[in-house]
Amino acid sequence: MSTPQLPNLLDSLGTGRGRGRRRGRGRGGLGENHEDNQEKKDRVVQKTDEDASVSRMSAVEMGYLDDPFARAFIYDPPIPRRYPIINRGTYVRTAAIDTLVNKFLAADRGAQKQIISLGAGSDTRYFRIISKDPTVKLVYHELDFPTNVAQKISAIQHTPSLLAVIRSTLSTPSDLQITAHALTSPTYNIHPLDLRTLAIDPSTSAPPPLPTLPHLSTGAPTLLLSECCLIYLSPHDADSILATLATSLIPPSTPLALILYEPIRPHDPFGRVMISNLAARGIHLQTLQKYSSLSRQRARLRSAGFVDGQAAADVDFIWGRWVGEAEKERVAGLEMLDELEEWVLLARHYCVAWGWRDGVGEGGGLFGTAWEGVVGQEGNDEGEGID
Amino acid sequence: MSDLDKAIAQLRACRPIPEAQVRELCYKARELLIEEGNVVGVDAPVTICGDIHGQFHDLMELFRVGGDVPDTNYLFMGDFVDRGFYSLESFLLLLCLKVRYPDRITLIRGNHESRQITTVYGFYDECLRKYGSANVWRYCCDVFDYLALGALVTGASTKLEATGAGFAESYPQNSMPADDLDIEIEILNSNGDIMNRFPRSQPQAPSTPKPEPSSSPILGTPARTGPAGTGASGSSSGSLSNDGGAVLCVHGGLSPLIDTVDKIRLLDRKQEVPHEGAMCDLLWSDPDEIDGWGLSPRGAGFLFGADIVKHFNHKNDISLIARAHQLVMEGFKEMFDSTIVTVWSAPNYCYRCGNVAAILELGEDGSNGGYVARSNGDAGRKAEREPRGAPGRRYRVFEAAPQDSRGMPAKKPVADYFL
Numbered sequence: 050m051s052t053p054q055l056p057n058l059l060d061s062l063g064t065g066r067g068r069g070r071r072r073g074r075g076r077g078g079l080g081e082n083h084e085d086n087q088e089k090k091d092r093v094v095q096k097t098d099e100d101a102s103v104s105r106m107s108a109v110e111m112g113y114l115d116d117p118f119a120r121a122f123i124y125d126p127p128i129p130r131r132y133p134i135i136n137r138g139t140y141v142r143t144a145a146i147d148t149l150v151n152k153f154l155a156a157d158r159g160a161q162k163q164i165i166s167l168g169a170g171s172d173t174r175y176f177r178i179i180s181k182d183p184t185v186k187l188v189y190h191e192l193d194f195p196t197n198v199a200q201k202i203s204a205i206q207h208t209p210s211l212l213a214v215i216r217s218t219l220s221t222p223s224d225l226q227i228t229a230h231a232l233t234s235p236t237y238n239i240h241p242l243d244l245r246t247l248a249i250d251p252s253t254s255a256p257p258p259l260p261t262l263p264h265l266s267t268g269a270p271t272l273l274l275s276e277c278c279l280i281y282l283s284p285h286d287a288d289s290i291l292a293t294l295a296t297s298l299i300p301p302s303t304p305l306a307l308i309l310y311e312p313i314r315p316h317d318p319f320g321r322v323m324i325s326n327l328a329a330r331g332i333h334l335q336t337l338q339k340y341s342s343l344s345r346q347r348a349r350l351r352s353a354g355f356v357d358g359q360a361a362a363d364v365d366f367i368w369g370r371w372v373g374e375a376e377k378e379r380v381a382g383l384e385m386l387d388e389l390e391e392w393v394l395l396a397r398h399y400c401v402a403w404g405w406r407d408g409v410g411e412g413g414g415l416f417g418t419a420w421e422g423v424v425g426q427e428g429n430d431e432g433e434g435i436d
Numbered sequence: 437m438s439d440l441d442k443a444i445a446q447l448r449a450c451r452p453i454p455e456a457q458v459r460e461l462c463y464k465a466r467e468l469l470i471e472e473g474n475v476v477g478v479d480a481p482v483t484i485c486g487d488i489h490g491q492f493h494d495l496m497e498l499f500r501v502g503g504d505v506p507d508t509n510y511l512f513m514g515d516f517v518d519r520g521f522y523s524l525e526s527f528l529l530l531l532c533l534k535v536r537y538p539d540r541i542t543l544i545r546g547n548h549e550s551r552q553i554t555t556v557y558g559f560y561d562e563c564l565r566k567y568g569s570a571n572v573w574r575y576c577c578d579v580f581d582y583l584a585l586g587a588l589v590t591g592a593s594t595k596l597e598a599t600g601a602g603f604a605e606s607y608p609q610n611s612m613p614a615d616d617l618d619i620e621i622e623i624l625n626s627n628g629d630i631m632n633r634f635p636r637s638q639p640q641a642p643s644t645p646k647p648e649p650s651s652s653p654i655l656g657t658p659a660r661t662g663p664a665g666t667g668a669s670g671s672s673s674g675s676l677s678n679d680g681g682a683v684l685c686v687h688g689g690l691s692p693l694i695d696t697v698d699k700i701r702l703l704d705r706k707q708e709v710p711h712e713g714a715m716c717d718l719l720w721s722d723p724d725e726i727d728g729w730g731l732s733p734r735g736a737g738f739l740f741g742a743d744i745v746k747h748f749n750h751k752n753d754i755s756l757i758a759r760a761h762q763l764v765m766e767g768f769k770e771m772f773d774s775t776i777v778t779v780w781s782a783p784n785y786c787y788r789c790g791n792v793a794a795i796l797e798l799g800e801d802g803s804n805g806g807y808v809a810r811s812n813g814d815a816g817r818k819a820e821r822e823p824r825g826a827p828g829r830r831y832r833v834f835e836a837a838p839q840d841s842r843g844m845p846a847k848k849p850v851a852d853y854f855l
């Protein structure tokens with residue numbers, strides 16, 4: 050596959066192009082103010098990655114997670130220690146997504162697979178997967194803002210062990226192309242991309258051209274990940290990004306699945322305090338009201354085209370039901386939780402949701418088989434979602 | 437103004453006092469605490485408070501709602517420190533008040549009053565940050581070792597004296613009981629308005645199902661953490677006395693190694709909280725809807741069921757156990773036919789949980805001309821005994837203090853979330 054470069058997205062970030070709806074605004078005045086504001090807001094969102102990677106590092110240091118790669122993405126040491134309750138939550142979040150991802154990779158093992166991680170930030174999942182099994186047939190794509198991508202690439206360039214992991218998957222070293230702005234290879238790619246450029250209204254008569262993602266496979270069974278990413282986008286953008294991915298970038302005939310990890314239940318006292326505390330930091334959980342419950346998350350997956358299966362579970366449920374007894378004992382033994390009610394409260398406000406479509410022909414039914422037996426949380430919690 | 441009063445004034449303004457003064461204070465406090473038994477005797481009236489956790493501004497709100505020391509007689513059931521940003525100021529203020537008014541404030545130990553827990557949950561780091569060394573933390577931990585393990589409140593009345601309070605707007609009009617009814621439970625908001633009342637069920641009357649009291653209409657949402665408040669006790673069996681029986685206060689709960697209050701008195705408490713054993717259990721255990729004893733998911737202490745509580749209370753002539761230790765969204769929660777209550781006094785716990793807080797007021801039984809029937813919780817003193825009516829209970833429910841309201845340092849606390 051040739052590797053046409055992305056339109057120069059770095060240049061597009063600050064000025065001119067960018068989100069369609071910004072185009073056409075005059076210079077100066079309202080327009081520029083709006084852009085300044087937008088940039089400020091984007092910077093806050095970009096910084097959330099630091100929270101995630103610091104939490105990951107804290108959980109690794111305390112023995113919750115085994116992740117030798119986490120430290121490479123700590124840009125601002127020393128890392129503050131997180132409370133045990135946060136460490137446990139980080140553990141469940143990572144373990145839950147790992148469970149679904151590993152089952153996907155294990156199903157129909159010889160077949161080529163693809164993972165696209167939206168707002169991947171400093172996530173280390175690719176390195177963890179490959180270091181465990183360098184032979185896995187997988188092409189991995191990470192999408193994030195150019196700023197985040199540049200930072201990640203720089204960290205990779207300075208960390209021989211990370212480079213070694215990537216190289217272990219390549220037949221020729223020259224397959225790996227690294228610039229300050231992007232990393233591409235037949236197996237691992239980090240694309241600088243404001244996801245909102247994918248929020249294309251299909252009804253527009255002349256839709257802007259889609260960005261091309263080097264090494265994107267249109268035929269391999271593909272897993273989309275949104276680990277605390279789409280929640281920061283407007284409901285409209287979040288929905289149309291999924292639509293673009295599920296129809297234009299990956300054709301409907303290809304088996305496709307999505308795993309979401311994000312907060313839920315905004316209407317009870319904990320949820321309300323969460324919203325206002327984060328708002329005080331400039332963080333807005335934009336899709337939270339619309340996708341406020343497990344039921345609504347399942348419905349969301351269905352209407353986004355993941356018609357062959359949808360399930361969801363909150364972190365409290367996952368800790369109780371997915372984590373084996375021995376592992377639970379190990380994790381509970383790492384640090385003493387002083388307040389269990391607080392844990393349950395916190396854990397009920399985050400969920401993992403997953404859904405899939407089978408596509409047609411070969412590879413059909415892959416996700417259904419892979420995730421058979423993964424228990425979702427049944428029942429309608431719509432009431433909790435809408436108060 | 438004495439040095440102590442100056443220290444109190446300074447701490448009330450949420451400003452730490454110098455290290456040398458902390459040292460002296462802790463020394464004096466130890467002298468005082470060493471004289472207290474493991475189970476402190478406290479006379480009603482008393483206001484019982486649960487976890488504070490360094491939420492200094494909310495502690496000030498608690499004093500506003502419950503009255504100031506020494507006007508109000510207070511009993512704090514531990515967990516003064518950790519999690520909040522002002523553990524130091526909160527604990528030192530309470531300690532100053534203890535030294536200044538030893539008979540008007542009782543402090544017992546919580547599971548966070550421990551060297552090990554405070555290094556994980558914030559108090560150690562806070563001392564280091566505020567003083568540049570761990571000395572103050574060490575002084576405080578030495579005091580922790582001397583804190584009593586429990587308290588026994590006697591002389592509480594079954595009758596609730598009227599406060600002259602008005603009714604809150606949210607008060608359910610149709611359920612307002614007639615004034616001469618014997619009120620067992622009254623719930624007030626932070627303005628002192630009555631939000632709800634529950635009459636004592638009459639001795640021989642067939643037990644009529646009571647409305648399930650929801651303690652906190654101010655939460656605005658239905659409780660999600662199980663039944664709020666109480667299933668008010670119908671256990672009054674017509675004792676003519678107004679003596680509400682003794683109330684045992686501990687931070688956590690009971691222990692399988694402790695079947696009488698006297699056994700608590702026999703423990704050697706002057707040590708770091710052990711990982712197991714009776715002392716650990718008293719500070720770590722939780723009541724739960726089980727039969728008998730169960731393993732605690734906390735990794736310390738036990739779970740205990742209604743049968744355990746009822747048996748213990750009967751054997752020790754106790755009408756109610758008051759404990760803290762567990763977050764309850766409504767501020768308080770009575771369980772097991774009102775034989776045990778959890779009181780939680782840290783509103784919006786960790787600046788994140790969205791809960792309200794409560795304190796529990798027990799009135800004084802004046803019916804015997806002020807004579808207080810000393811119930812020392814001695815086991816088996818009276819072989820056959822009428823079970824006593826539980827004391828009348830007035831809960832005052834309050835919300836988190838506005839952070840910037842009192843000209844005190846109001847560093848915006850950052851609560852962690854998963855981002």
Ligand SMILES: C[S@@+](CC[C@H](N)C(=O)[O-])C[C@H]1O[C@@H](n2cnc3c(N)ncnc32)[C@H](O)[C@@H]1O
Pocket residue numbers: 094095096097098101102167168169170171172192193194197242243244245275276277278281282855
């Ligand atoms: C909270 S972090 C999560 C990072 C990672 N998924 C994890 O769980 O560790 C959110 C990430 O989404 C990215 N993100 C949010 N909005 C985005 C957008 N419009 N385009 C690209 N990336 C975005 C942010 O830059 C950030 O790296």
